[in-house]
Amino acid sequence: xxxxxxxxxxxxxxxxxxxxxxxxxxxxxxxxxxxxxxxxxxxxxxxxxxxxxxxxxxxxxxxxxxxxxxxxxxxxxxxxxxxxxxxxxxxxxxxxxxxxxxxxxxxxxxxxxxxxxxxxxxxxxxxxxxxxxxxxxxxxxxxxxxxxxxxxxxxxxxxxxxxxxxxxxxxxxxxxxxxxxxxxxxxxxxxxxxxxxxxxxxxxxxxxxxxxxxxxxxxxxxxxxxxxxxxxxxxxxxxxxxxxxxxxxxxxxxxxxxxxxxxxxxxxxxxxxxxxxxxxxxxxxxxxxxxxxxxxxxxxxxxxxxxxxxxxxxxxxxxxxxxxxxxxxxxxxxxxxxxxxxxxxxxxxxxxxxxxxxxxxxxxxxxxxxxxxxxxxxxxxxxxxxxxxxxxxxxxxxxxxxxxxxxxxxxxxxxxxxxxxxxxxxxxxxxxxxxxxxxxxxxxxxxxxxxxxxxxxxxxxxxxxxxxxxxxxxxxxxxxxxxxxxxxxxxxxxxxxxxxxxxxxxxxxxxxxxxxxxxxxxxxxxxxxxxxxxxxxxxxxxxxxxxxxxxxxxxxxxxxxxxxxxxxxxxxxxxxxxxxxxxxxxxxxxxxxxxxxxxxxxxxxxxxxxxxxxxxxxxxxxxxxxxxxxxxxxxxxxxxxxxxxxxxxxxxxxxxxxxxxxxxxxxxxxxxxxxxxxxxxxxxxxxxxxxxxxxxxxxxxxxxxxxxxxxxxxxxxxxxxxxxxxxxxxxxxxxxxxxxxxxxxxxxxxxxxxxxxxxxxxxxxxxxxxxxxxxxxxxxxxxxxxxxxxxxxxxxxxxxxxxxxx
RNA sequence: GCCGGAGUGGCGGAAUGGCAGACGCAGCAGCCUCAAAAGCUGCCGAGGGCAACCUCAUGGGGGUUCAAGUCCCUUCUCCGGCACCA
Numbered sequence: 065x066x067x068x069x070x071x072x073x074x075x076x077x078x079x080x081x082x083x084x085x086x087x088x089x090x091x092x093x094x095x096x097x098x099x100x101x102x103x104x105x106x107x108x109x110x111x112x113x114x115x116x117x118x119x120x121x122x123x124x125x126x127x128x129x130x131x132x133x134x135x136x137x138x139x140x141x142x143x144x145x146x147x148x149x150x151x152x153x154x155x156x157x158x159x160x161x162x163x164x165x166x167x168x169x170x171x172x173x174x175x176x177x178x179x180x181x182x183x184x185x186x187x188x189x190x191x192x193x194x195x196x197x198x199x200x201x202x203x204x205x206x207x208x209x210x211x212x213x214x215x216x217x218x219x220x221x222x223x224x225x226x227x228x229x230x231x232x233x234x235x236x237x238x239x240x241x242x243x244x245x246x247x248x249x250x251x252x253x254x255x256x257x258x259x260x261x262x263x264x265x266x267x268x269x270x271x272x273x274x275x276x277x278x279x280x281x282x283x284x285x286x287x288x289x290x291x292x293x294x295x296x297x298x299x300x301x302x303x304x305x306x307x308x309x310x311x312x313x314x315x316x317x318x319x320x321x322x323x324x325x326x327x328x329x330x331x332x333x334x335x336x337x338x339x340x341x342x343x344x345x346x347x348x349x350x351x352x353x354x355x356x357x358x359x360x361x362x363x364x365x366x367x368x369x370x371x372x373x374x375x376x377x378x379x380x381x382x383x384x385x386x387x388x389x390x391x392x393x394x395x396x397x398x399x400x401x402x403x404x405x406x407x408x409x410x411x412x413x414x415x416x417x418x419x420x421x422x423x424x425x426x427x428x429x430x431x432x433x434x435x436x437x438x439x440x441x442x443x444x445x446x447x448x449x450x451x452x453x454x455x456x457x458x459x460x461x462x463x464x465x466x467x468x469x470x471x472x473x474x475x476x477x478x479x480x481x482x483x484x485x486x487x488x489x490x491x492x493x494x495x496x497x498x499x500x501x502x503x504x505x506x507x508x509x510x511x512x513x514x515x516x517x518x519x520x521x522x523x524x525x526x527x528x529x530x531x532x533x534x535x536x537x538x539x540x541x542x543x544x545x546x547x548x549x550x551x552x553x554x555x556x557x558x559x560x561x562x563x564x565x566x567x568x569x570x571x572x573x574x575x576x577x578x579x580x581x582x583x584x585x586x587x588x589x590x591x592x593x594x595x596x597x598x599x600x601x602x603x604x605x606x607x608x609x610x611x612x613x614x615x616x617x618x619x620x621x622x623x624x625x626x627x628x629x630x631x632x633x634x635x636x637x638x639x640x641x642x643x644x645x646x647x648x649x650x651x652x653x654x655x656x657x658x659x660x661x662x663x664x665x666x667x668x669x670x671x672x673x674x675x676x677x678x679x680x681x682x683x684x685x686x687x688x689x690x691x692x693x694x695x696x697x698x699x700x701x702x703x704x705x706x707x708x709x710x711x712x713x714x715x716x717x718x719x720x721x722x723x724x725x726x727x728x729x730x731x732x733x734x735x736x737x738x739x740x741x742x743x744x745x746x747x748x749x750x751x752x753x754x755x756x757x758x759x760x761x762x763x764x765x766x767x768x769x770x771x772x773x774x775x776x777x778x779x780x781x782x783x784x785x786x787x788x789x790x791x792x793x794x795x796x797x798x799x800x801x802x803x804x805x806x807x808x809x810x811x812x813x814x815x816x817x818x819x820x821x822x823x824x825x826x827x828x829x830x831x832x833x834x835x836x837x838x839x840x841x842x843x844x845x846x847x848x849x850x851x852x853x854x855x856x857x858x859x860x861x862x863x864x865x866x867x868x869x870x
Numbered sequence: 871g872c873c874g875g876a877g878u879g880g881c882g883g884a885a886u887g888g889c890a891g892a893c894g895c896a897g898c899a900g901c902c903u904c905a906a907a908a909g910c911u912g913c914c915g916a917g918g919g920c921a922a923c924c925u926c927a928u929g930g931g932g933g934u935u936c937a938a939g940u941c942c943c944u945u946c947u948c949c950g951g952c953a954c955c956a
Contacts, residue, residue, distance in 0.1 A: 275874090275875090276875075277873095277874045277875055277950070278874095280873055280875090280950095280951070280952095281950080281951050283952095284872090284873065284874090284952045284953090285951080287952075287955080291956080308955095309956060310956065365954075388954095390954045391956080392954075392956090395954095395956075396956060397956095400956045401956080402956090403956095407956075408871085409954060410956090443871095481956095483953095604951080674882090674894075675882060675883085675894090676882065677883085681949095683881085685882075685895070687881095687896070690895085692894090694908095697909095698909095740883070740893085741885095741892085741893080743894090744883090744884075744893035744894070746893095747893055747894075748892080814888080816888080818936080818937090819888095819935095819936065819938095824889080856936090858936095859937080861888060865888055867936050869936050
């Protein structure tokens with residue numbers, strides 16, 4: 065008979081909720097802990113990804129409770145966003161009605177999993193009590209010049225009919241619908257995240273408990289490159305062309321320069337030259353080419369000579385100016401110095417067009433100084449040659465010396481280039497936070513006064529699905545007086561990207577009902593930073609970068625006193641089915657509901673933690689679920705050996721040892737999120753109990769119940785109560801192991817001969833080396849192995865093993 | 871190309887430089903049963919041997935060490951990020 069999970073689980077869920085066991089308030093003298101999982105978009109249904117994410121957080125959170133911490137473990141909903149608009153059109157309803165219904169369903173699903181949330185702290189970003197503070201933050205940024213509007217070439221998703229941030233473009237497609245992103249010239253709102261680029265990069269070093277790959281991804285995205293801007297004067301002119309290089313050490317080898325075809329100087333310098341026609345037709349050809357085609361790697365590098373020359377400022381050499389398609393206007397200055405001997409792209413281009421070369425770095429592998437014999441550029445390190453007063457220096461050193469010298473001579477400037485661009489946050493959608501700005505004919509761009517916040521989303525909006533910003537069609541919303549001069553003005557009809565909402569929700573949780581600001585300074589001081597954050601790797605750049613930016617902004621406003629919002633980060637792996645991500649289109653979704661129905665939430669929780677370490681991908685297996693279920697039934701039946709037992713049953717010392725060791729192992733594993741091995745240790749203990757059912761197993765069973773309770777909370781509450789405990793297991797203490805059971809008096813010592821295991825002998829743990837040697841050499845197997853051979857070495861690793869070298 | 875991560879049985883996965891494969895899944899055998907299910911017990915990397923046991927084995931090749939899945943060098947493959955980025 066399977067254990068009655070469908071009765072046990074709802075019973076305890078109700079109990080936890082009614083007794084408010086997970087509600088916390090700041091309290092002096094208590095250790096606080098803040099566990100947070102990335103809050104979901106309320107689609108109405110949870111999927112296995114949620115289950116994995118939230119089960120990891122819940123197990124850890126419950127463990128921290130038992131350890132004696134006051135654990136804040138909140139949950140909320142990232143409730144703005146496009147799917148609600150689409151659903152509203154499809155189901156002929158309104159986004160807010162739809163969203164609130166979804167939130168209700170979703171909450172029920174989360175409750176059915178037995179998660180330990182403090183529901184009193186719940187927030188939804190679509191409530192005006194929340195988005196009011198989005199607007200407040202926006203206005204603070206606007207005041208500081210960190211939020212600004214500008215016209216530029218922006219990413220446009222034709223399917224979502226809205227703009228996208230650079231971070232939202234994945235492989236040239238929209239992050240949500242994968243539609244190919246187009247470019248459009250539009251006036252849009254940006255946040256000056258670039259103002260924080262140094263700190264966003266440098267502070268990554270503080271994040272000791274973040275995964276390397278996340279830090280690497282952010283660092284790549286921010287993309288700092290240090291180098292020198294060098295000024296090449298045009299021959300017979302006062303004009304200069306700046307080029308950017310990270311290899312100032314190769315400047316003496318620059319034998320020509322190359323401009324991007326779009327470079328503004330090109331048309332000017334070729335005017336009247338014999339080459340003008342050819343150059344213009346080349347420019348036409350390149351501009352007709354698709355941008356992605358042009359930047360793909362295997363396309364041959366093409367270019368033409370402009371007929372113009374410039375002067376290399378370090379040696380006054382006159383060198384030709386070319387234009388080529390492999391130089392991009394978007395990066396650096398749109399112009400490069402070409403050093404074919406030490407840059408492979410320049411090398412290929414120079415060979416193709418028969419341009420001169422000169423070696424300036426002498427690497428260890430280079431035998432001749434004659435570039436004629438090169439068949440590839442040498443991009444490694446070496447000593448400077450043909451480099452004037454820098455000859456003989458190691459190039460890495462020369463790189464710095466040359467840069468400094470160029471600055472002194474005013475022929476160059478040390479510079480840093482960044483890949484990170486400002487964050488485009490305006491969206492031409494309805495279901496988001498209205499941007500609190502009014503446009504006045506006389507006063508220009510005017511901020512909505514703080515006391516008029518929130519600018520509420522109008523409710524009676526018709527969704528036709530025919531495109532264009534829906535808010536623009538609501539006259540009462542758009543037409544307002546200017547806050548300054550009271551003359552008729554027009555309200556901004558774009559809304560904020562939803563990533564704005566999620567960039568600070570972790571702070572809101574510390575004081576979710578606070579109405580004098582986005583969060584209460586004191587509460588934030590107590591709870592923040594988040595001690596443990598858990599979520600998917602897909603947010604490695606987007607959400608995590610934006611949240612770090614907001615945190616630094618709040619620090620600059622003196623609202624908080626720390627730099628980084630998330631102390632420790634765990635990125636959980638995806639749940640796969642048959643080697644692929646579960647998705648509707650693949651039709652391989654396993655619905656958590658059906659698993660709960662057939663096996664219970666405890667089984668699902670146990671399985672998902674046991675099947676793989678949390679940070680790696682896990683393959684879904686129905687057999688695995690059955691195994692987990694089998695194990696829980698086995699645990700449930702342990703009660704038979706605890707209740708109504710005959711008096712005078714003997715306590716097994718071996719079992720006590722196993723029990724205390726298990727406590728030690730599970731505690732250590734939990735600290736390191738090694739749920740899979742923690743569970744396997746408990747499984748071993750359960751196996752050991754079944755080997756000892758004729759003895760008194762009560763201590764061991766009690767340990768099993770406590771150790772499993774973070775993973776399997778409902779069943780363990782039930783068993784805890786069955787053992788006669790009156791209070792919730794959450795009021796119990798995490799078990800402590802006793803040293804005397806961990807220490808061994810006798811151990812089985814493996815004996816290796818030449819590193820290979822040949823025998824084992826049982827010896828007292830504190831045996832002297834002399835005694836041990838005697839025992840070992842007296843062992844029959846050892847004798848037969850070393851028979852007639854000389855023992856060259858006798859290595860004893862105390863309490864570990866013996867290795868005899870013969 | 872640069873940066874980050876990973877390669878261990880049929881499968882998921884264990885191993886502070888010290889007995890490779892814990893635990894689970896699948897498989898095989900037995901017990902229980904009229905029978906089945908459930909449960910319980912045992913076996914379960916490959917090759918050799920009646921057996922005791924031996925040999926090989928952690929992507930490949932070198933090295934350090936008494937001892938390497940683990941450290942170093944090199945190489946291959948896969949996954950992720952960035953990239954004609956100067």
